Amino acid sequence: MEKIYTRTKTIQEDKVSGFCPGCMHSTVIKLIGEVIEEMGMVDKTAAVLGIGCCGLHMDYMAYDNTTAPHGRACAVATGMKRANPNTLVYTYQGDGDLASIGLAETMSAANRGENISVIFINNGIYGMTGGQMAPTTLIGMKASTAPKGRIAEEHGYPMHMCEILNQLTAPAYLVRTSCNTPANVNKTKEAIRKAFQNQLDGKGFSMVEIVTGCPTNWGMDALASLDYIEEKMLPEFPLGVIRDR
Amino acid sequence: MARVFMKGTEAVAEAAVRAGCRFFAGYPITPQNEVPEYFARRMPEVDGVFVQGESEVASINMVYGAASMGVRSMTSSSSPGISLKSEGISYCAAARIPMVYANFARGGPGVGSIQPAQQDYFQATKASGNGGFQMMVFAPSTVQEAVDMTYRAFDYADRDRNPVLILADGVIGTMMEPVELPEMKSDEEIAAMKAAKGSWACVGHELDYAHRSWIQPGQWSTARMQEVNEEADALYRSWEKDAQAEEYMVGDAEVIIASYGISARIAKSAVNVLRAQGVKAGLIRAVTVNPFPYKAFDRINYDKCKAILDVEMSIPAQFVEDVKVGVKERCPIKTCLCSGGNIMSREAVLAAVKKIMEG
Ligand SMILES: Cc1ncc(C[n+]2csc(CCOP(=O)(O)OP(=O)(O)O)c2C)c(N)n1
Ligand code: SF4
Ligand SMILES: [Mg+2]
Numbered sequence A: 001m002e003k004i005y006t007r008t009k010t011i012q013e014d015k016v017s018g019f020c021p022g023c024m025h026s027t028v029i030k031l032i033g034e035v036i037e038e039m040g041m042v043d044k045t046a047a048v049l050g051i052g053c054c055g056l057h058m059d060y061m062a063y064d065n066t067t068a069p070h071g072r073a074c075a076v077a078t079g080m081k082r083a084n085p086n087t088l089v090y091t092y093q094g095d096g097d098l099a100s101i102g103l104a105e106t107m108s109a110a111n112r113g114e115n116i117s118v119i120f121i122n123n124g125i126y127g128m129t130g131g132q133m134a135p136t137t138l139i140g141m142k143a144s145t146a147p148k149g150r151i152a153e154e155h156g157y158p159m160h161m162c163e164i165l166n167q168l169t170a171p172a173y174l175v176r177t178s179c180n181t182p183a184n185v186n187k188t189k190e191a192i193r194k195a196f197q198n199q200l201d202g203k204g205f206s207m208v209e210i211v212t213g214c215p216t217n218w219g220m221d222a223l224a225s226l227d228y229i230e231e232k233m234l235p236e237f238p239l240g241v242i243r244d245r
Numbered sequence B: 001m002a003r004v005f006m007k008g009t010e011a012v013a014e015a016a017v018r019a020g021c022r023f024f025a026g027y028p029i030t031p032q033n034e035v036p037e038y039f040a041r042r043m044p045e046v047d048g049v050f051v052q053g054e055s056e057v058a059s060i061n062m063v064y065g066a067a068s069m070g071v072r073s074m075t076s077s078s079s080p081g082i083s084l085k086s087e088g089i090s091y092c093a094a095a096r097i098p099m100v101y102a103n104f105a106r107g108g109p110g111v112g113s114i115q116p117a118q119q120d121y122f123q124a125t126k127a128s129g130n131g132g133f134q135m136m137v138f139a140p141s142t143v144q145e146a147v148d149m150t151y152r153a154f155d156y157a158d159r160d161r162n163p164v165l166i167l168a169d170g171v172i173g174t175m176m177e178p179v180e181l182p183e184m185k186s187d188e189e190i191a192a193m194k195a196a197k198g199s200w201a202c203v204g205h206e207l208d209y210a211h212r213s214w215i216q217p218g219q220w221s222t223a224r225m226q227e228v229n230e231e232a233d234a235l236y237r238s239w240e241k242d243a244q245a246e247e248y249m250v251g252d253a254e255v256i257i258a259s260y261g262i263s264a265r266i267a268k269s270a271v272n273v274l275r276a277q278g279v280k281a282g283l284i285r286a287v288t289v290n291p292f293p294y295k296a297f298d299r300i301n302y303d304k305c306k307a308i309l310d311v312e313m314s315i316p317a318q319f320v321e322d323v324k325v326g327v328k329e330r331c332p333i334k335t336c337l338c339s340g341g342n343i344m345s346r347e348a349v350l351a352a353v354k355k356i357m358e359g
Helices: A025-038 A053-057 A073-083 A095-101 A103-112 A161-165 A182-200 A222-236 B008-018 B034-046 B056-068 B079-095 B121-125 B143-160 B170-174 B187-195 B222-242 B261-276 B294-298 B319-327 B346-358
Strands: A045-049 A064-067 A088-094 A117-122 A173-178 A206-211 A240-244 B003-007 B023-026 B049-052 B073-077 B099-105 B136-138 B163-169 B176-180 B245-248 B255-260 B281-286 B288-290 B307-312 B333-337
Touching: A025 A053, A025 A088, A025 A117, A025 A182, A045 A073, A053 A088, A073 A088, A073 A095, A073 A103, A073 A117, A073 B023, A073 B049, A073 B056, A088 A095, A088 A182, A095 A103, A095 A117, A095 A161, A103 A161, A103 B056, A117 A182, A161 A173, A161 A206, A161 A240, A173 A182, A173 A222, A182 A206, A206 A222, B003 B008, B008 B034, B008 B073, B008 B099, B008 B143, B008 B163, B008 B170, B008 B176, B023 B034, B023 B056, B034 B049, B049 B056, B056 B073, B056 B079, B056 B099, B073 B079, B079 B099, B079 B121, B079 B163, B099 B143, B099 B170, B121 B163, B121 B288, B121 B319, B136 B143, B143 B163, B143 B176, B163 B170, B163 B261, B170 B261, B245 B261, B245 B294, B255 B261, B255 B319, B255 B346, B261 B281, B261 B307, B261 B346, B281 B294, B294 B319, B307 B319, B307 B346, B319 B333, B333 B346
Parallel strands: A045 A064, A045 A088, A088 A117, A117 A206, A173 A206, B023 B049, B023 B073, B073 B099, B099 B163, B136 B163, B255 B281, B255 B307, B307 B333
Antiparallel strands: A173 A240, B003 B176, B136 B288, B245 B281
């Protein structure tokens, strides 16, 4: 029988995933690996991992990577790309990382039109540290630091990073996808490919915001988290291309 | 080599360019605004990169990224800005990323004052960020020395794969002096320096798990983290050989001034005045403040020396704590201090020495 599907070589064989069951971080890093392989870029790629569950795969990614201080991935990637423009440099960041502590670095890199690709995992929560409120936490959604749920009057509203960056002139590509259905997984893969291709074409800043789940800190099983994404997350974070230049 | 008249900040920047620095990111803060301004003009001439970061935090992280690609990289700031860089500096030290940064220190704490000070001594030499890492720290007392130290700092950084700090102050930064600039590294030399870092630089490698570049500012395994710290400790201890001091008229001295940086330069002129008056004064100037030249204090003739006078622009005194370790209670230590942006005066040093001689 012909083998038509194999695991991407960018993930080391003998390592065990550090992600919780049902976590979409693993889906996304698989997609990134596949795209890099299909583009023939494995030996020319460097990942800048944020701090959060996004760093859980550093031990088993088989290509070059570094870890940025919490929130600073876009600044680290700026330095890397400017110092060595031939390398495909992408950041991989969570919502706490990119939209809270790292907001200035994200906005400024986007505003400069840095020629980097940003993969942004919006799971509406601080996963790694145990479920604290994120800038993307939904109104009413419980978090360990918002035990009664997010209250607009006290905490403000969820931040829409694609729309916020869309106020800037420089960014080339801003898109929001999800991984809650096979069709959306495929769309996410194509968005990642486009963000990387934009960089190779010198188009400047691209960001793929991926709406995902965190079953562990949402306090639900993997299947229920898919429903939650569909019913609660996507109405707040509508999917689609926000900017494509 | 041409002798030119240059401001300290610009001379440091030019020395870095000549050492092969091809990436600079920084954020404006007095008294070192001319550093980013100089790089902004100069980098395009040498195919280098200048970025005005959105903050000191962003700037140090851009340097962390650029240096991770094997490019000689630098940032600079002044005291409050250096505090903001500390997490990034700690990451560079943890991941063993060579880079150079300069602190043109000003009065503190807090926003302090924009005038020169030496109040960042502990921060520079003991704890420049979390985790107990160390760096080589050079303390220039002239613009020429700032130039030479900056030029060599990149070699030390590459040798050790570790950050190196130029601990200057607002006087060194804003003063103009004649300097001899070092030789410009050629494009070939710069390319070779970058290539030498190819095995670990994060530029992309053949798909090979074992030999990928993995820049690690931390470790999953605590056993490995301890090993990494032990390796770093061995490096730090190897610096004993690199400790440098200037010993001036120490042999027969009855009072020995211990100082560094701009204070030491002022103290040296006080020693000359005192000697002309027949007072047997001497000076030990720490050229490196980490590693600290403790051994210089073993060469003192304690039968002759009545006291050590610690001269520094910091209240409370900080440098004196290292002097104490060097002196090992072999003679009393007095202090002559100023702070908050006030520059050490020669008169104050002369008076302090005379008080010791009379007492
Ligand atoms: C300077 C700093 N502050 C705080 C932390 C602790 N911390 C680690 S991960 C994290 C939140 C990560 O959340 P997010 O970016 O949403 O990623 P996720 O785990 O949800 O994928 C925090 C606050 C840190 N490592 N460094
Ligand atoms: S805590 Fe959440 S984000 Fe982190 S691995 Fe588990 S499910 Fe994924
Ligand atoms: Mg998150």
